[in-house]
Amino acid sequence: MGTFSVLLPIFGVFALGFIGMKLLKMEVKSISTLAIYILSPFLAFQTFYQNPINIDYLYLSIYLLVLCIACISICYLIGYFKKWDKQNTSGFILASSFMNNGNYGTPLVLLIFGQEGFHYAVILMVLQQLIMCTIGIYVAAQGSQGDQELSPIKEVAKVPIVYGSLLGMALNAMHLTIPTQIETVVDMVAAAAIPIIMIVLGMQLATISLKKLEVGKLSVALLIRLAIAPLIAYVITLFMPVDEVVKQIMILMAAMPTAANTTMYAVQFNAKPDFVSSATLVSTILSIITLPIILAIIL
Numbered sequence: 001m002g003t004f005s006v007l008l009p010i011f012g013v014f015a016l017g018f019i020g021m022k023l024l025k026m027e028v029k030s031i032s033t034l035a036i037y038i039l040s041p042f043l044a045f046q047t048f049y050q051n052p053i054n055i056d057y058l059y060l061s062i063y064l065l066v067l068c069i070a071c072i073s074i075c076y077l078i079g080y081f082k083k084w085d086k087q088n089t090s091g092f093i094l095a096s097s098f099m100n101n102g103n104y105g106t107p108l109v110l111l112i113f114g115q116e117g118f119h120y121a122v123i124l125m126v127l128q129q130l131i132m133c134t135i136g137i138y139v140a141a142q143g144s145q146g147d148q149e150l151s152p153i154k155e156v157a158k159v160p161i162v163y164g165s166l167l168g169m170a171l172n173a174m175h176l177t178i179p180t181q182i183e184t185v186v187d188m189v190a191a192a193a194i195p196i197i198m199i200v201l202g203m204q205l206a207t208i209s210l211k212k213l214e215v216g217k218l219s220v221a222l223l224i225r226l227a228i229a230p231l232i233a234y235v236i237t238l239f240m241p242v243d244e245v246v247k248q249i250m251i252l253m254a255a256m257p258t259a260a261n262t263t264m265y266a267v268q269f270n271a272k273p274d275f276v277s278s279a280t281l282v283s284t285i286l287s288i289i290t291l292p293i294i295l296a297i298i299l
Contacts, residue, residue, distance in 0.1 A: 004288075004292045006108070006111050006112055006295075007108070007287075007288060007291060007292070009111065010104070010107055010108060010111070010198065011288065013107075013195060013198040013199060013202065014198060014199075014201055014202035014205065014284075015202060016199055016202060017198070017199035017200060017201065017202020017203040017204075017205075017206070018202040018203065018205055018206045019202075019206075020199070020202075020203065021202070021203040021206035021207065022206050026203065028200065028203040028204060028207065031196070031199070031200055031203065032200045032203075032204075034196065035193065035196045035197045035200050036159075036160070036161070037160050038189070039189060039190070039192055039193035039196055039197070040102075040160070040161045040164070040193055040197065041160040041161050041163060041164030042164060042186055042189040042190045042193065043122060043161075043164075043189075043190040043193040043194070044122060044125075044126050044161045044162075044164040044165040044168065045164035045165065045167055045168040045186060045190075046168065046186050046187065046190040047118075047119045047122040047123065047126075047165075047168065048123075048164075048165050048166075048167075048168030048169040048172060049167075049168035049169075049171055049172050049178075049186075050119075050168075050172075051119045051172075052172075053169060053172055053173060056120070056242050056243075056246060057123060059240050059241070059242050060120070060123055060124055060127060060246075060250070061127055062240075063233070063236055063237070063240060063250055064124065064127050064128060064131060065131070066236055067229065067232055067233055067236060067254055068097060068098070068131055068135060070232050071093075071096060071097035071224060071228075071229055071232065072093055072097050072135070072139070074096075074224060074228070075089065075092050075093040075096050075097060075224065076089065076093070078092070078220065079092060079093075086142055086143045087143040087270070087271055087272055088143070088272060089142075089143065090139050090140055090142050090143025090269075090271040090272070091143060091266060091271045091272025091273075091275045091276050092217065092220075092221055092272075092275075093139045094136065094139060094140060094258075094262040094265060094266050094271060094272075094276045095218075095221040095225070095258050095262065095275060095276050095279035095280075095283075096220075096221040096224040096225050096229075096258075096279075097139075097224075097225075097229075098128075098131070098132055098136055098258065098259040098261070098262050099128070099225065099229065099253060099254060099255075099256035099257070099258070099259055100201070100256045100257050100258060100259040100260055100280075100284070101121070101124050101125050101128050101253045101256050101259075102125045102128065102129070102197060102259075103197045103198055103200065103201035103260060104198075104201065104256050104257065104284070104287075105121060105124070105125070105252070105253045105256045106118070106121040106122060106124075106125050106194060106197075107194050107195075107198055108252070108291070109121035109249055109252065109253070110194065112252075112295070112299075113245060113248075113249060116245065117245055117246075117248075117249050120246055120249050121249060121253070124249070124250075124253050125161075126161055126162065126165045128259075129159055129161055129162070130159075130162065132259065132261050132262075132265075133158075133159055136261070136262065136265055137265060137269075139271075140262075140265035140266060140268065140269040140271045141269050141271075142271075143269060143270075143271035143272065200260075201260055201284075204260045204263070204280075205260075205280070205281055205284060208263070208277045208278070208280060208281045209274075209277075210278050210281065210282075211274050211278075212274055213278055214275055214278075217275070218275065218278060218279060218282065221258075221279050222279065222282060222283050222286060225257065225258055225279070225283055226255060226257065226283060226286060226287065226290045227290070229254045229255065230251050230252075230254045230255040230294055232254070233250055233251045233253075233254030233255075234251050236250075237250055237251060248298045248299065251294070251298050252291075252294060252295065252298065255287075255290065255291060255294045256287070257280065257283030257284040257286070257287045258276070258279045258280045258283045258284075259280070260280055262276050262279075262280065263276050263277040263280050
C-alpha cells in the first residue's frame with residue numbers, strides 16, 4: 001500500500017491534465033512546447049551545474065544504450081518470426097523499447113528517492129531524449145509509408161535540453177559560478193518543469209483513442225515494456241559498479257510505460273500510430289499495478 005500511495009499524487013497530476021484537456025479543450029502543443037523548449041533545459045542545466053560530474057554518467061549512458069539495443073533486438077526477432085512488414089515491426093519497437101522516464105519516471109524517482117536520486121533521474125531523462133531523437137526516429141522512419149526524410153542529427157539539434165545539459169556540465173567542469181540572481185531564476189523555472197511535463201502527459205493521454213485495438217500484439221508489447229525490460233535492466237546492473245540506489249533507479253526507469261514521444265514519431269512517419277498510441281495509454285494505466293510490484297522487489 002505504501003508504494004501504491006506514492007503513485008497516487010503522480011496520477012493525480014496526470015488527471016489534472018487529462019480532465020483539463022477533456023473539459024477545457026486546451027491546446028496541448030503550446031504547453032508541450034513550453035515544457036520542452038523552456039522548462040526542461042533549465043532543469044537539465046540545474047542538474048548538471050549543481051551536481052558533481054562523475055563516472056556514473058558514463059555507466060548510465062552505457063546502461064541505456066544496452067537496454068535499448070536488447071529490447072529492439074527482441075522486437076526484431078518477434079517481427080521476423082511473425083513475418084511482419086517494416087511498418088508493423090517499427091510500430092511494435094516504438095511501443096516496446098522506449099520508456100517514459102521524463103513525464104513519469106523522473107517525478108516518481110523524486111518522490112521515492114528524494115533529491116539524492118533525482119539528479120540521476122534527470123540525467124537518464126536527458127540521455128533518453130538523445131536516444132529517442134536518434135535511434136527512435138531511425139526506427140520510426142524504417143516503417144514510414146510516406147515521403148518523410150530521416151534526419152536524426154537535425155532532430156537532436158532541435159532538442160534544447162541537450163544544450164542546457166552541456167552548458168551546465170561545462171560550467172561545472174570549469175568551476176565557474178553564475179550570479180545568485182540568475183541561479184534563483186534557474187531554480188524557480190526548474191522547479192516548475194516536473195509538474196508541467198506531468199500535466200502535459202495527462203493532456204496527451206486525453207487525446208489518445210483505442211481504435212482497432214490489436215489485443216494479442218499489444219499484450220506482447222506491454223509484456224516487453226513493463227516486465228522484460230526491467231528484468232534486462234536488472235541483469236545489466238549486475239555488471240555496473242554503481243551505488244545500490246542508482247541501480248534501483250535504473251531498474252525502476254526501465255519499468256516505465258511507453259514513452260509519449262513515440263506516438264509523435266509514429267504519427268510523423270506513419271509507423272502504426274494507432275497501435276503505438278494505444279500502447280502508451282494502456283501501459284500507463286497498467287503501470288498502477290506493475291510499478292508497485294517492481295518497487296516491492298527492488299526496495
